[in-house]
Amino acid sequence: MEKREVVILGVGIHKFGRFTDKRPHDLGREAASMALKDAGVDVKDIEAGFCGHVYQPMGVGMEVFREAGLTGIPVTNVEVACLSSSRGVMLAADLIAGGVYDLCLVIGVEKMQGGLIGLQGGEKSYEELMGMMTFPSRYALRTRRHMYLYGTTVEQIAQVSVKAHKNACLNPYAHYQVKLTLEDVLKSRLICDPITLYMSAPNSDGASAVLVCSKEKAKQYTTRPVLFAAWAGGTDTYIQGGDELKQSPAPLLARKVYDAAGVGPGDIDVAQVHDAFSPAEIIYVEKLGFCPEGEGGPFIWEGNTEIGGKIPVNTDGGLEARGHPLGATGGAMIAEIVWQLRGQAGARQVSNAKVGLVHNAGYGGDNVMLLKV
């Protein structure tokens, strides 16, 4: 069947940080309101809603939409761990491409009370019983493997966080607007060797909102929409006891979206890469094809992912410094790429950005998306 083209019509963010005096609804409503204003869309024109969240109360999506003034439409809460809201956007895009809807709003929202270090529930596997299945430990395993195979250094890993924090200082929505030196990162508290505190994404509260629209319908609102050119998602290929570095579906998904959009990794002008822990950026720039396998460490050390570098990555500070409210993260990644492609990224603007990539990953799989103007 012929598919329709899909665009991102508007985006919004509630600043990431700690907001103990606000309900998740307050965060979500503010992000939604910003996206609606950005697009010039009346909330009543929205045909379906999705809410990406992990730990919020049952029905929070419906409540947020109700508080935003919209009842009657189908609202579906979507949970795929750290990639919840980008999966919401991809579902909306699929439904719009397939002719089911013309205009959907995806809200991502999370309040991270108490933080998150492990996976809950169920009978424990051997790895879990040994404490190996918390997120820091899984990432640490991958990192040690990468260091062993390719000679990646802790300084290269720390540099990811230094760059992230530098970029976040240019982003008013970021959780932490503070510069860190290599020494700050390396000497911060050890979480799981070799990962230190400042190599780890903070537990932020926050919200994001993305208006997804058919290209046809978008003509009513704008003459310069951002094309949601291609997208693909999938679970990892985890095998108990298998190589932690080889379970990611990112290479396959990246290939799918490159092929679908008729581009290659060399055509990407700006990217969001899932840096829940700093070594992840090194691992994923390889898996997305921005540099050869094993060369992520030197690639980042030499400044290729800086604003002004060969392929600027996480221009908004990334998960490391912008923050990581699980359900809101994917939408925020998309928002940053939209702003970059529109030339609205202010002091952190990448010059002449025409093609952007979003890679959002986590427990539950990966999503890879391409946006174009």
Added chain:
Amino acid sequence: MEKREVVILGVGIHKFGRFTDKRPHDLGREAASMALKDAGVDVKDIEAGFCGHVYQPMGVGMEVFREAGLTGIPVTNVEVACLSSSRGVMLAADLIAGGVYDLCLVIGVEKMQGGLIGLQGGEKSYEELMGMMTFPSRYALRTRRHMYLYGTTVEQIAQVSVKAHKNACLNPYAHYQVKLTLEDVLKSRLICDPITLYMSAPNSDGASAVLVCSKEKAKQYTTRPVLFAAWAGGTDTYIQGGDELKQSPAPLLARKVYDAAGVGPGDIDVAQVHDAFSPAEIIYVEKLGFCPEGEGGPFIWEGNTEIGGKIPVNTDGGLEARGHPLGATGGAMIAEIVWQLRGQAGARQVSNAKVGLVHNAGYGGDNVMLLKV
């Protein structure tokens, strides 16, 4: 755009009840395995997965699919309270109708540790502070209103539960296979006047699975698929302090699916109606058009919703007696209608059932679906 026709290719259930020694994964895997066997489908042929659940750990859907032998595909957890898994089926159907996929598996799974009486989190509304926003109290409000407006009696309400338990005795997957008398129901512990314990759905563990397929692709597997003829979902139109009886989107959604399928309520041979509390069946048979507004009480009292009656409702025992593991309920409702339409419902078979309706409701909205053979 022209939409493709969608069928239900296979269904499965893990018996509802209390299974303290099993993980949610064990329940989900068993239901999935039954659905795959029912359809003659290899798990590797599934293109996308959805998992309906409310209170299970993050990523449970991905883990269930992994344990069922399937990685790499996108798996999305869907939460819309009591209607989670039927929303998963509707999303799959939309995606298949729109040409995105041909074959999806929707698993609904829930372990109800500790039960559920209220809504969590967030700033409390006036109603919540007064204890009015637990589910028994919301249903009790609607019930008292119905009794006031239409003269509905507690005996009529209790009869819903008597019938449900009678039907459940014929369903090997039901949580409670025990007959109740009118007196049993009326004299059981008062939960929220006029709702008694035996007018309330139990907190069951359980799982359901539904294989959703394009009609075209289904030809590979069967010559007699069950057509998923029409579906519609939407949030309620709740207004704080408004009439609890008027907030349901069910009448509008029912009209939509009747129109889409070219039928009326009189054409429905068998129905699943969301009886989280017994009065709900009385309220919803009206809203779905099976009897005029206000006449639900006498309609049920006179036996019209019994097996062999004018429109058999909740032939499997309904939420009342089959049980109500939130995320699994919607899929189980669909499974019962599929078995009825295929003539596989054993001792509870409705003769010559050709058109079935599923109404799944809860905090987050309603889903109404029509199935045909």
